[in-house]
Amino acid sequence: xxxxxxxxxxxxISLGAWANExxxxxxxxxxxxxxxxxxxADAMIGACHACHSxxxxxxxxxxxxxxxxxxxxxxxxxxxxxxxxMAQMSESDAAxxxxxxxxxxxxxxxxxxxxxxxxxxxxxxxxxxxxxxxxNHYYPETKMPDVLNVSSIAEGASHSEVQAQARDIVSFxxxxxxxxxxxxxxxxxxxxxYLLVLTVMLYFVKKQVWSNLK
Amino acid sequence: MPGRIIEWxxxxxxxTSFVKHDLTGYPTPRNISYWWNFGFLAGIVLVxxxxxxxxxxxxxKADIAMSFDSIQHIMRDVNYGWLLRYMHAVGASAFFFVxxxxxARTLYYGSYRAPRxxxxxxxxGLLLLLMATAFMGYLLPWGQMSFWGATVITxxxxxxxxxxxxxxxxxxxxYTVGDATLTRFFSLHYLMxxxxxxxVFIHLIALHTVKSSNPSGINxxxxxxxxxxxxxxxxxxxxxxxxxxxxxxxxxxxxDSLIEPANNIPANPMQTPNHIVPEWYFLPFYAILRSVPNxxxxxxxxxxxxxxFAFMPYLDRSRIPGGARYxxxxxxxxxxxxVDMFVLGWVGYVPPTSQTIVIGQIATLCYFASFFFVPFISxxxxxxxxxxxxxxxxxxxxxxxxxxxxxxxLKRLRG
Numbered sequence: 001x002x003x004x005x006x007x008x009x010x011x012x013i014s015l016g017a018w019a020n021e022x023x024x025x026x027x028x029x030x031x032x033x034x035x036x037x038x039x040x041a042d043a044m045i046g047a048c049h050a051c052h053s054x055x056x057x058x059x060x061x062x063x064x065x066x067x068x069x070x071x072x073x074x075x076x077x078x079x080x081x082x083x084x085x086m087a088q089m090s091e092s093d094a095a096x097x098x099x100x101x102x103x104x105x106x107x108x109x110x111x112x113x114x115x116x117x118x119x120x121x122x123x124x125x126x127x128x129x130x131x132x133x134x135x136n137h138y139y140p141e142t143k144m145p146d147v148l149n150v151s152s153i154a155e156g157a158s159h160s161e162v163q164a165q166a167r168d169i170v171s172f173x174x175x176x177x178x179x180x181x182x183x184x185x186x187x188x189x190x191x192x193x194y195l196l197v198l199t200v201m202l203y204f205v206k207k208q209v210w211s212n213l214k
Numbered sequence: 215m216p217g218r219i220i221e222w223x224x225x226x227x228x229x230t231s232f233v234k235h236d237l238t239g240y241p242t243p244r245n246i247s248y249w250w251n252f253g254f255l256a257g258i259v260l261v262x263x264x265x266x267x268x269x270x271x272x273x274x275k276a277d278i279a280m281s282f283d284s285i286q287h288i289m290r291d292v293n294y295g296w297l298l299r300y301m302h303a304v305g306a307s308a309f310f311f312v313x314x315x316x317x318a319r320t321l322y323y324g325s326y327r328a329p330r331x332x333x334x335x336x337x338x339g340l341l342l343l344l345m346a347t348a349f350m351g352y353l354l355p356w357g358q359m360s361f362w363g364a365t366v367i368t369x370x371x372x373x374x375x376x377x378x379x380x381x382x383x384x385x386x387x388x389y390t391v392g393d394a395t396l397t398r399f400f401s402l403h404y405l406m407x408x409x410x411x412x413x414v415f416i417h418l419i420a421l422h423t424v425k426s427s428n429p430s431g432i433n434x435x436x437x438x439x440x441x442x443x444x445x446x447x448x449x450x451x452x453x454x455x456x457x458x459x460x461x462x463x464x465x466x467x468x469x470d471s472l473i474e475p476a477n478n479i480p481a482n483p484m485q486t487p488n489h490i491v492p493e494w495y496f497l498p499f500y501a502i503l504r505s506v507p508n509x510x511x512x513x514x515x516x517x518x519x520x521x522x523f524a525f526m527p528y529l530d531r532s533r534i535p536g537g538a539r540y541x542x543x544x545x546x547x548x549x550x551x552x553v554d555m556f557v558l559g560w561v562g563y564v565p566p567t568s569q570t571i572v573i574g575q576i577a578t579l580c581y582f583a584s585f586f587f588v589p590f591i592s593x594x595x596x597x598x599x600x601x602x603x604x605x606x607x608x609x610x611x612x613x614x615x616x617x618x619x620x621x622x623x624l625k626r627l628r629g
Contacts, residue, residue: 056283056286056290061290106286107286107478107479110470110473110475110478111475111476111478111479112475113475115475177478178470179290180289180290180296184296184297184300184466184469185466185467187297187466188462188465188466188467191462191466192459192462192463192466195455195458195459195462198455199452199455199456199458199459202448202451202452202454202455203452203455205448205451205452206448206449206451206452209444209445209448210445210448210449213244213440213445
């Protein structure tokens, strides 16, 4: 018993220490309607697409999802609809200019601890260091430039604009990482409703059957 | 007409008597609680894993250049592929959860005691098969955790005396985890469930010989056994409903909660993740592995931590039936053991620090101590409880068991 108490005490101490180590992430509420995701796609193509690919997404997927045909045509240029959304810059060129090939963004929301909140915090995490170059609070070793110009803008109206842009981009990337999420949730509600009714009925069946026992 | 067909079959195959003896009329103790639902649930999860797995295999490609992409193909392009994959991934966790509860129930109520030792040991074999199947399945998505998890675990076989290095190469089919490893893991991951089916069948034959245990631990009189159908079909189906609700919450609303973010990054042999963690169901055993500073010792400790359950029928020397029900000290030991499992699980999850290593070592000691002391504690507890007085039927059962044992001994001596 004594050892148990000791273990529990030690656990609670180190649990506390462990929780403090993680930098707090800004919470982002994702948008899931087609218009917002389309806005995010626009922002993403403008800010990220030069270097980053999304190889599991095809231009046709954007159309199927319900985005504007003209917009999609504008983004893809002369590439066929069925081609994947690849970066405009080749991987080797990007590696030459940034020292590291920019990662594919298809699964980025799922591939980082903290998910969408992490990406949102990271995009907005740029600041001007004392040396006058941009740094990032959440990923200090990052090679990515401050694409949203977070570090150079003042607080106020323009800052909230940047926040909205980051939120659009992350909302789009969340859709890219899990394009069936909305369908899954919708189906999930039906499944839950069905199972709840079924289980309640099975409970009464069980009760009824067992009531025959003396 | 159907009657005549059944009659025709019965003359050639024991259909009616089998159904009556082993399905509908199978005598089951009426006092078993909902904790006895989990064996049935394990069977259902096994069927669900096989069913979803067969369809996943139709779209999956076991090739290191294609497997990660083929998972994304399943998730994005295959009709309801995301549902199949999430059901299968969540199903693996559900399987372990159900099995762990099933084992905890056996330990709590002392169901491993005579005459159910073979049930416990075939169950132990099933646990090993399940672990191997889950481990090999985890490599298939070819993410970072898949690759590094398989690398770390296959590497443990270096502890084999004399030809450790050769064993590791033999297991991987290559010097490192690579395409040869992926294809053989896929092949075996497809084969193992059918081996599990066979082992489940043996487990059930043993069950139908010794019948279900029950919370009292006393063999019930015939009047206290009721036919499986309709009583336990109704009860099991209600339990299944509850299970499916919890399962569906995971599948539809938080499917990624059980998938490590790093496994959404394709395997990269050139880059080790900061922190390699196994799936949650291996965490306590992983913690034990890491708690022993020496590699061979760690591997032995981990192996023993899984296999030690098999010794329970011999370690527990108390003649008092019903496990924790009549045995307060055993009950306390049981709960301490569960707490210890959670502590170990947590230690296995967090990145090791000097503090967690010490906690892990204490918890590992507690883990083995709780088995090691069972023979002494159970014997002392028995003496104490017998002096204190037990329900009449319990004492009667103990006397009868002792008598039977003596008689068998005498018979052997004469024979």
